[in-house]
Amino acid sequence: MRTLKVLIALLLLPAWSAHAQETDPPEGTRISGAQVSGVDLDRLSPGLQADIGKLVGAPLNRRQLGDLAARIEAEQPRFVAAIRAVPDSEGGARVVFVVARIREQDQEANINAKYIVEDAEVRGVPDRDLTSQMQSDLQALTGKPLDVEAAERLAEQLRAAFPNYDVTRRMRRGSQAGRLRLIYELRRSEWSRWLRFEPLTPNPSVAYHSDQGWGVFMPVGLSARDTRVMPLFAFGHTDELIDEISGFGIRAESRRLGTERLGMSFEWTNYDADWREPTVTTIATRPELPGLYRNRSTVTPLVRFAITPRVTVAGGVSITELDSLNKDPLTEEALLDVLPSRMANAFVGSVSFVLLSRGEGRRHDLGAAFSVRAGSESLQSDLVYTRYAGSANYLYRWGRQSVLVSAMAGGTSGDAPLFERFTLGDAATLRGWDKYDISPVGGSRMVHLSTEYRNRGLAIFIDSGSAWDRGAERRFRVSAGLGLHTGPFFATVGVPLNTDELRAVFTTGFRFSFNAERAQ
Amino acid sequence: VTVARLSSRQLALVVLTLVGWAAARSAAQAITISRVADAVNVKAPTFTFIKGEPLARLRDGRSVRVDLALAVLPRAGAASVAETRQTFVLSYDLWEERFAAALVGPPARSTAYLTSWAAEAWCVEQLAVPVSALGTLVDRQFWVRISYRILDSDAAAAASTEGGAGYTLQSLIEALSRRRKASEWTNSVEAGPFRLRP
Numbered sequence: 272m273r274t275l276k277v278l279i280a281l282l283l284l285p286a287w288s289a290h291a292q293e294t295d296p297p298e299g300t301r302i303s304g305a306q307v308s309g310v311d312l313d314r315l316s317p318g319l320q321a322d323i324g325k326l327v328g329a330p331l332n333r334r335q336l337g338d339l340a341a342r343i344e345a346e347q348p349r350f351v352a353a354i355r356a357v358p359d360s361e362g363g364a365r366v367v368f369v370v371a372r373i374r375e376q377d378q379e380a381n382i383n384a385k386y387i388v389e390d391a392e393v394r395g396v397p398d399r400d401l402t403s404q405m406q407s408d409l410q411a412l413t414g415k416p417l418d419v420e421a422a423e424r425l426a427e428q429l430r431a432a433f434p435n436y437d438v439t440r441r442m443r444r445g446s447q448a449g450r451l452r453l454i455y456e457l458r459r460s461e462w463s464r465w466l467r468f469e470p471l472t473p474n475p476s477v478a479y480h481s482d483q484g485w486g487v488f489m490p491v492g493l494s495a496r497d498t499r500v501m502p503l504f505a506f507g508h509t510d511e512l513i514d515e516i517s518g519f520g521i522r523a524e525s526r527r528l529g530t531e532r533l534g535m536s537f538e539w540t541n542y543d544a545d546w547r548e549p550t551v552t553t554i555a556t557r558p559e560l561p562g563l564y565r566n567r568s569t570v571t572p573l574v575r576f577a578i579t580p581r582v583t584v585a586g587g588v589s590i591t592e593l594d595s596l597n598k599d600p601l602t603e604e605a606l607l608d609v610l611p612s613r614m615a616n617a618f619v620g621s622v623s624f625v626l627l628s629r630g631e632g633r634r635h636d637l638g639a640a641f642s643v644r645a646g647s648e649s650l651q652s653d654l655v656y657t658r659y660a661g662s663a664n665y666l667y668r669w670g671r672q673s674v675l676v677s678a679m680a681g682g683t684s685g686d687a688p689l690f691e692r693f694t695l696g697d698a699a700t701l702r703g704w705d706k707y708d709i710s711p712v713g714g715s716r717m718v719h720l721s722t723e724y725r726n727r728g729l730a731i732f733i734d735s736g737s738a739w740d741r742g743a744e745r746r747f748r749v750s751a752g753l754g755l756h757t758g759p760f761f762a763t764v765g766v767p768l769n770t771d772e773l774r775a776v777f778t779t780g781f782r783f784s785f786n787a788e789r790a791q
Numbered sequence: 792v793t794v795a796r797l798s799s800r801q802l803a804l805v806v807l808t809l810v811g812w813a814a815a816r817s818a819a820q821a822i823t824i825s826r827v828a829d830a831v832n833v834k835a836p837t838f839t840f841i842k843g844e845p846l847a848r849l850r851d852g853r854s855v856r857v858d859l860a861l862a863v864l865p866r867a868g869a870a871s872v873a874e875t876r877q878t879f880v881l882s883y884d885l886w887e888e889r890f891a892a893a894l895v896g897p898p899a900r901s902t903a904y905l906t907s908w909a910a911e912a913w914c915v916e917q918l919a920v921p922v923s924a925l926g927t928l929v930d931r932q933f934w935v936r937i938s939y940r941i942l943d944s945d946a947a948a949a950a951s952t953e954g955g956a957g958y959t960l961q962s963l964i965e966a967l968s969r970r971r972k973a974s975e976w977t978n979s980v981e982a983g984p985f986r987l988r989p
């Protein structure tokens with residue numbers, strides 16, 4: 272019966288269309304009535320119903336009608352919506368959204384329907400987990416021409432039966448010409464997992480900063496379902512840090528240790544540190560700070576536990592050896608009195624939260640994290656300190672537009688090594704400023720807020736924040752600018768606002784996300 | 792180690808990047824129009840939509856739905872004065888390694904054994920705006936905009952089964968699990984000015 276209605280609707284469409292070419296009411300005509308034909312109004316969202324109702328009395332605007340038709344199709348993906356505006360006897364216009372189901376045409380239009388299915392199989396779950404009905408349906412698909420409707424119906428059954436899996440239907444050539452193999456691949460969905468892989472620090476990127484030059488921090492991901500091994504490479508990377516690091520490392524990670532709630536990671540890194548002139552000259556005037564180092568080598572074992580799929584806690588230790596300088600970082604002359612290396616060993620703990628939702632073309636992503644690192648004598652650490660940092664990110668996306676708001680704050684106390692100190696003024700924070708101007712040796716306190724609006728890859732942003740030392744003057748800096756984002760590529764031009772100096776900072780490069788929860 | 796300010800060379804790099812990006816976008820907007828009988832037809836050889844994730848789905852033997860729209864505008868970025876929309880179903884012949892396209896709804900039209908660009912061109916050729924719909928623009932300059940929207944049938948199926956579920960934890964997790972698979976791909980290009988030859 273439904274198919275009959277569809278056919279009638281589709282038969283009427285061209286007649287209406289042909290008629291429309293001659294009698295379409297002009298733009299601006301007052302709309303006297305608005306209705307939806309072909310689908311129950313109750314199947315549309317209340318908001319869409321209300322917006323259609325608001326058309327009555329409004330001037331005719333075909334772009335607006337097109338948007339409403341697109342919303343109908345978005346809410347009823349198997350239907351197509353056409354717009355018809357009919358003049359009425361009083362000089363107004365009556366608007367009808369003609370909605371028709373397209374599934375039948377869709378299925379028949381697949382040219383592969385002429386081929387014989389020689390084999391149909393489900394991958395990713397054991398056969399014993401399939402109901403007898405599913406196995407029977409699988410069998411029924413084989414030995415005859417491809418029935419796209421039945422194949423998709425089985426995919427829907429699998430989706431309903433295995434809600435924690437992504438179900439993909441694929442077809443491949445069979446063993447003989449004119450034959451196909453039908454494959455249903457079930458993969459455990461990322462977000463049904465209790466644990467996601469641990470985010471990398473710093474963020475993987477190939478970034479250029481007009482004041483700071485190029486820097487690369489790039490992992491090479493070798494991941495399986497529950498384990499990941501990532502060789503890490505850094506070349507002159509200075510984003511997020513005071514020291515310019517070059518070196519390599521490796522991270523091995525498992526997110527299933529007997530149970531999905533428990534995971535662990537092990538990371539080893541060995542970075543040579545280069546120091547910029549402002550840092551070297553400033554550190555000479557700050558004897559209270561732990562000194563520069565030539566190399567830092569760190570081992571970080573961590574255990575993670577998921578309290579809920581959204582809340583995760585992690586704990587472990589970070590063992591770092593800081594090799595002292597053996598030559599002057601500016602003149603390259605050998606130093607006569609090389610100090611012994613120092614240890615910066617810390618207990619590490621963190622809690623993270625992530626919440627994402629989407630609906631009606633809108634998407635909200637919220638993530639927050641808080642971490643504490645405590646250098647302790649009980650770990651044979653030469654540097655005793657505490658570092659705490661919190662961050663929150665919110666992304667709201669609608670259509671091609673999005674707003675990103677991120678905030679972070681942190682502090683250190685005690686003898687925190689330079690790699691634990693906070694910096695702002697790089698390719699991601701206080702864009703328009705140079706961190707070596709703001710705080711050449713970093714700060715023991717930091718607060719930062721960034722708001723960015725994006726539309727089709729073009730962005731406008733405003734950053735504000737401060738990195739300072741406890742007891743010292745705190746200067747709050749603000750910058751604003753424009754950006755371009757296409758996939759992992761980014762380019763920004765940022766201008767500092769509350770300064771007498773007129774200057775601009777250009778950043779570009781590629782930023783990669785190896786973490787499913789990171790909102791980009 | 793030096794700390795550099797934004798030099799003229801770097802400024803030039805910024806400008807070149809922006810100009811290159813703009814040029815690339817404008818090059819992709821090459822559209823020509825022709826008058827065939829009482830209709831305005833378009834050709835847009837650089838307007839592509841069989842690419843990326845939809846192409847991968849086609850190569851998996853699945854069909855995708857493409858909504859194409861052609862709009863006539865009095866000036867760039869303005870509201871359309873005339874518009875036509877058509878829906879197509881594309882599929883990829885796994886043995887012939889060629890694309891097929893079918894126009895949804897009467898009059899039923901379809902074609903097959905095409906390369907991807909030929910299939911795209913065929914779809915665009917099916918869009919025609921009656922000359923009479925141009926109104927006063929018949930003897931004036933006008934712009935045209937072509938847009939497409941591709942719907943993933945699998946995501947659509949999943950969405951329909953979730954209808955009315957609300958924001959339960961389960962639906963949230965499910966929504967998140969499909970986050971990387973955008974269910975819709977859209978794009979549009981605009982070009983002009985054009986003028987119909989009498």
